[in-house]
Amino acid sequence: MAREVRKLKAVQINVLPPGTHSDGGNLLLRVRESGSRSWVFRYKENGRARELGLGSANDRTLAEAREIASEMRRAITRGQPPKEVLRIEKPNKTFADYARECIEHKKPGWRNKKHANQWTNTLEQYAFPFIGDKSIADIGIEDIKAVLNPIWKGKTETASRVRQRTEAVLDYAFLHEGIDKGNPARWKGCLDHIYPAPKKVTPVVHFNAIPYSQLPEIMQLLRSKTSMSAYCIRWIVLTACRSSEARGMTWKEINLDSRTWTLPPNRTKTGREHRVPLNDECIEILATLYKLKSIGCEMVFVHELSDVAVSKVLKGASYREATAHGLRSSFRDWCGDNTNFPREVCEAALAHSIQNPTEAAYRRSDLFEKRRDLMKQWGEFLNQEPE
Numbered sequence: 001m002a003r004e005v006r007k008l009k010a011v012q013i014n015v016l017p018p019g020t021h022s023d024g025g026n027l028l029l030r031v032r033e034s035g036s037r038s039w040v041f042r043y044k045e046n047g048r049a050r051e052l053g054l055g056s057a058n059d060r061t062l063a064e065a066r067e068i069a070s071e072m073r074r075a076i077t078r079g080q081p082p083k084e085v086l087r088i089e090k091p092n093k094t095f096a097d098y099a100r101e102c103i104e105h106k107k108p109g110w111r112n113k114k115h116a117n118q119w120t121n122t123l124e125q126y127a128f129p130f131i132g133d134k135s136i137a138d139i140g141i142e143d144i145k146a147v148l149n150p151i152w153k154g155k156t157e158t159a160s161r162v163r164q165r166t167e168a169v170l171d172y173a174f175l176h177e178g179i180d181k182g183n184p185a186r187w188k189g190c191l192d193h194i195y196p197a198p199k200k201v202t203p204v205v206h207f208n209a210i211p212y213s214q215l216p217e218i219m220q221l222l223r224s225k226t227s228m229s230a231y232c233i234r235w236i237v238l239t240a241c242r243s244s245e246a247r248g249m250t251w252k253e254i255n256l257d258s259r260t261w262t263l264p265p266n267r268t269k270t271g272r273e274h275r276v277p278l279n280d281e282c283i284e285i286l287a288t289l290y291k292l293k294s295i296g297c298e299m300v301f302v303h304e305l306s307d308v309a310v311s312k313v314l315k316g317a318s319y320r321e322a323t324a325h326g327l328r329s330s331f332r333d334w335c336g337d338n339t340n341f342p343r344e345v346c347e348a349a350l351a352h353s354i355q356n357p358t359e360a361a362y363r364r365s366d367l368f369e370k371r372r373d374l375m376k377q378w379g380e381f382l383n384q385e386p387e
Contacts, residue, residue, distance in 0.1 A: 010062045013037065017383075029057060036175055039065040041072050043082060052083055053137070053179040083137075095139060096132040098173035098383050099123050105172065119165055126162045136173040141184045145194065156201040157297060163191065175241035210327035212216040212337075217386035220315075228301045229313040231285055236324055238285075238379060239276050240331040240349055242269065243310055243324035249300040251293070254278075254286060263351075274351045279379035331378065339377060345370045 008016075021029045028040040039054035052072070054065055072082035072145055100120075107116050121325070124132075130146045131139055151159040167185035174183065184190065210218065215348065219237060222230045236246045240363040253262055261276040268274050277288075288301055310324050328350055335346040348367045 008062060013057055013062055021070075023062070023066065025066070025069050026073060027054075027065055028181060038175070038180070039068075040180060041075060041082060042070050051180060052086070053174075053177050054086070056176055059176065082147050090303070093136065093173070093177075094133050095136060095169065095173070096128055098176075099127070099132075099137060099169045102172040104167045106168075111271065122158065122162050123165055123169070126158070131166075136170070136177055137179055139170065139184060141190070141194075144191070148191075148195065152195050153201060155334050160198045163187065171280045179198060197268050204386070209326035209333070212330045212334040212381075215330060215334075216382055216384050219382045220386055225313070227307055227313065229309050231237055231289060232305055232310050233299050233314050233324065235282065235285060237331075237382065238282050239375070240328050240378070241276060241351075247301060247305045247310065249301055250298045252288075252298065254300070256283070256286070259283060268351060270351060275366060275368055277368065277375050281379055281383065334378070334381065337372070337380070339374065341370065341374050345374055349374055 008021060008029060012021075013029065016029065016031055016032050016037075018031045018033050020040075021031065023029065026041050026043050027036060028042055028066060030040050031037050037057035039057060039060060043050055043052075054060060054068055057065075060068075068085060071085045073077045075082050075085050080268045103116055103119050106119075108118065123220050129226055131143050134143065144163075144166065148159050148163060151162070163185055167183055167187075170183050170185055173179070174181070182190065215237060219234065222234050235241070236251075239246070239261065241263075244266060247263070248267060253264070254260075255262065259282075261282075262280055263276070265271050265273050277386050286300070289302075292302065294302065295338040314324055314327075332346060332350065335341060335349075339346075349371050
């Protein structure tokens with residue numbers, strides 16, 4: 001005699017542990033380790049077990065899930081596919097629908113406001129023509145290959161971004177649809193068996209760096225110029241900061257009394273506040289720029305400069321294909337070759353995040369005073385007579 005399945009209770013839905021919990025009548029509640037809870041309808045088709053996702057338990061009550069399961073059992077009795085019940089209940093949302101919804105969901109967590117447009121543009125241009133109008137449940141490996149095949153070799157970096165963003169949208173959609181299947185856009189264990197790794201197709205190209213031995217001469221030339229871009233390049237060299245951090249610098253981030261520039265979390269790559277010690281030449285630059293400050297203008301460099309404008313001045317001063325970001329590599333090379341400062345001090349000066357999780361957990365200091373000594377020596381090196 002078959003054992004009667006104990007029915008679920010509404011109060012249990014949000015507290016049941018990870019696993020698959022039966023309510024009887026082909027209805028299951030699947031709880032994942034992440035805490036997500038979704039309804040599943042399990043049935044047999046031609047002797048094979050099949051499952052249909054009925055959506056998240058956050059969006060559908062136990063009573064609603066039971067009602068749909070009942071409709072599906074009746075559909076099977078009539079010889080109809082049970083998934084037709086879902087199609088009648090509500091039109092299937094497409095990949096494009098979920099992509100826009102996913103982007104809106106992620107938008108508040110992005111520090112850079114441009115990310116939403118970047119996600120939208122890449123998906124609209126490369127993914128939507130192939131899968132934009134497709135139902136989420138119908139998207140498989142062949143669909144993802146149709147998206148990536150035309151661009152994987154010729155536009156590898158773009159293709160990699162498209163894949164990552166498509167994977168994120170499908171993860172989001174599967175969760176909300178209650179679909180329990182592997183993500184066809186997943187790299188590890190899926191697409192890595194089909195495509196060569198991006199780094200093997202397109203080797204990583206590092207930012208062009210200027211040999212640090214040439215920087216005293218370049219700085220001497222830049223000091224003779226009075227353009228905002230020239231002042232900005234000098235600042236980037238002196239502080240070893242990122243170009244975007246310098247270009248977006250505001251007066252309220254500067255404390256002249258403590259000779260400190262404090263970048264707020266929303267302006268750093270790591271998402272954490274970063275203090276930068278200022279040497280004598282930095283203070284001189286600030287004094288000059290303050291005299292040029294317009295009333296009500298918060299930007300140190302009067303108006304936010306473009307990366308192109310800054311790089312153009314650097315290229316003219318260095319007579320080579322160099323980038324503003326490459327100046328950070330020049331600084332790091334100088335640290336390693338000419339100082340005895342520990343590696344962690346040099347990395348902290350570059351505001352690099354700590355990769356080792358154990359080390360990161362114990363690091364409480366930003367090594368500010370040691371970095372002040374380091375940047376003082378760096379400034380002295382840059383002020384020496386060119387060889």
